[in-house]
Amino acid sequence: MGDQRRISRRALLRGGGASAGLAALGGAGLLSAAANAQAQEGERRRPNVVLVVLSGVRADYVGAYDDVFDDRDAKTPNLDKLSDQSLRWRYATPDGLGAVPMRRGLLTGMRSYPFRDWRRTAGMPAVPGFNKVYDFQPLLPELAAAAGIRTVYVTDNPTLDGPRFRPFVRRTGRLPLSSGFQPTERDYLLPLGGPVQRRREEPTTKTLRAGVRLIDELKGRQPFFLALDAFDPADAFTMPRQYRAGVGPLHDDVSLPKDHVYTDSIKVEAGDAVKREVRSRYAAEVEAIDKELGRLLDKIDDAGLADDTVVMVVSDGGVALGEQGVYGSPVGVWHRRAYHVPFMLRDPERRWAGDTSSWFVSTHDIPTTLLAFWGIVAPGKMQGEDLTTLLEEFDLPPRPYYTTAIDTHVVVGDRHFLLIGRADQDRWRLYEAEDEDDPDDLRTETVKSPTVLERLRRYALTAAGGTLPQFDDFSAIQPREPDPPDKRVADDGTLDEDEARANELR
16 A cells, blocks of 8 residues: 555654654755654644444444445444544454453553463453453553543443553443342343343443543543443453354364363254344344444534544454354354454544555554554554554555454454364364355355465464463463574574474465
C-alpha cells in the first residue's frame, strides 16, 4: 500500500524521534524539512480516542461485511455507516478466546497465548489465560493517563480492580462477588434450555449508555481517552459455556474426556427449529447493540467532537450459532465465521474511509495503535503492530495467518485452510475453509496435506514467540527452555540445516 520509500511525519517521530528518520533519508536539505515536520507534530493537538468493545458480535451479522458474508439476518445501519467512514479489517480475530484472555491482550498489547505466565486465580475458572493483568505488564489506559490524556475506562470487568486501576475505571453498577455467583445466560441461547437464568440487561447497552453520559463531561477536558468495554462479570467467574447438540470428528479425535477442560459443555437437543430461533434472537440482540452504538456516535457528532476524535470499534469474540451443532463458545468449531469479529478504525481526517484491509489484525494490536495516535512510544513488551502505519500509506509486516486460543486449544487459519488442535498433545486437524456464501455448507473432511499442516502448526506454536507448551499436574504452562545455541547457528554464523529448514516452513 503506497510508496515504501515515503517517510511520513509520524514515521519520522516514531521509534526514536526525528533523528531516526534523518539517518534513513540523508542529505542536509532534508534537515530543515524534518525539523518543520517535528514542529508541526508538536503543534497538532492530540486527538481524543473512543474505544468501543462490543460483546459477542460476529462479523457476518454486520451489514458492512456483506462483501464477505451475504446471508446475515441483522440490520446494522449504524455499524454500516461507521464502516463507510472507517478503515475496516475483513479478517479480525481476537487474540485469545474467552472474555478475560482477550482483554489481557487488549489492555497490555501482549499476546495472551501461549499463557506461560498463567497461575490459578481464586474465583476464576482453572483455565490457562484466565488471570488478572500482572504488575509487570504495560497497561494502555495507564500509559495514556501518564501522558496527560484524560482517561476513563468504563467496564464491569472485576479483574480490573485495585489501586492500579482505580484512577480511571468506572462501573455501570455494583459488581457481584465471585462467591455464590449465580450465572445468567445470553437471551439468544435460552431456547437451548440450559440450567441458567436470563440475563437482565445486555452489557453493551449499559456500557454505551454510560458513554453517552460521559461525553459532555469529557468534552471540556480534551484530549481524552474513553474506553467503553462491554464486559459481563459472569465471564470472569464462570467457565466459557458451550451447548452441544452433536459430536463431530474434532471432539472425538482431539478432545478426550481426561484432558484439560476449557469449556462448560452442556448436551442439548436442538434441531433446525431451535437453530433458527437462536439465530433470530441473536440477530435481534445485534440490532439492539447497533442502535445503542448509533446513539453514542450521534452524541459525538452533536458535541462537535467528530473531527477531533479517533473512533475504534471491535468485538470481544465470536460465538457459535449451531455450526457443527455447537452453540455459545466456539471452541472446537472448524468454521471461521465463529471466530471473525468486526473491527473498524475511524480516523479524524477520514483517511482510508470506506476501504478494507485483508491483513490479519488482532485485538492485541490495539494498544500500540492508539498510543501512536498520541505520539506515545509503545513499551517494548507490547507485541502488537501500529495500524496507523496503513493510514500513513505504508504496508504492515507480513502476518500470513490468524491465531486464537483458549487453554491448549489453538486455532490458526488463512483464507483457504483452518487448523485446529491441542498444543499440549501435539494433536492437529486441518480443514479446508468453508464456502463463504453458505454458512452451513461445511467441508467436514480433513485435508491430507502434510506440508500445509506442518506450516500452519509451526506458525501456531511459534507466532507468539514460543514453542510447544509443557504442562504439570495443575495444567499451568511452564516457561520454555532456551534453544541450545548449536542448534540454531553454525560456527560460521549462518543458520544450521535444521533452522534453515524450519524457516522455509514458516
